[in-house]
Amino acid sequence: MRAYYFDGLPGDQRLLHDSGNPVQPEVLKSIGVLHWHIPVPADGQYDAVDAVAQERGYKNRDVITITKQGLGDLYESKLKSFYEEHMHEDEEIRYILEGSGFFDVREHPNDSWIRCQLDAGDLMVLPAGIYHRFTLDEKNIIKAMRLFKDEPKWTPHNRGEATDTNSYRLGYLKSIAVN
Template structure:
């Protein structure tokens, strides 16, 4: 089961630390902001989610000191910059662990989700989020895509007026 809670917003502490405010967030709260979570102990379950949600492509990515060397911290800082995508972001954790921070609408607080092996998280298009590793500095994940693999990040506030952002906000206001 994913560990989700409000981020403490203490920027004086390494962003790879837990930053747990002590305020838990339920799966229902995650669903209200549009996030989809499922624990999938097997790849067969990931395959079923892929089929159910019409994901056509996937790849695998490893992020670690070994895979990126001196480029690890600059890459993590890029991932940790608040951004959104025009497509869903889907990640299934195979090994290691990482944090996805998602914006809680309408109060704009960060919700931190700690993902470990077997966790699958889907973030809707238009949702502001960011990612980092834990202090273990390692994750191996499968990335799923509806169409051809692409990863274009649009930062805040530049993306505030994107149509996909407005669509996302309208969808969570109806929930």
């Protein structure tokens, strides 16, 4: 994974938008973003991913493939909805099996976008309550394993007054507060 500050320039969301200002792993850790690089096993045995899943209490998983061909007419609208700034009330865990894409996360307290470029083998955990968004890159394909603590769910809460006071958002802010 490579992380850097988003350049904020207009243009296709699938472009790099690299400001040239890298983000160190300590910064990501300070906002609760975790990352491992676990090469995708050729034999389909995900022992290292299983170990992370067990450590973090993830009981379920599925695999999702996002492509322009696969989504057809829904492709553009789905990409736009993934790119809306939102948060979840659960951790968001993705292990990239094929392809690549970007997760943008909000740095707190300055509200800057940090772009995380993920490729095959990257496993990322976004904490519940963090504002973020997702997009494919120009290759237009990603295959990812999604891990869940309980039943699979993915409910985005778009940023606004209601999410700013959401108990999961407030819990997130408390968890990253510097004492």
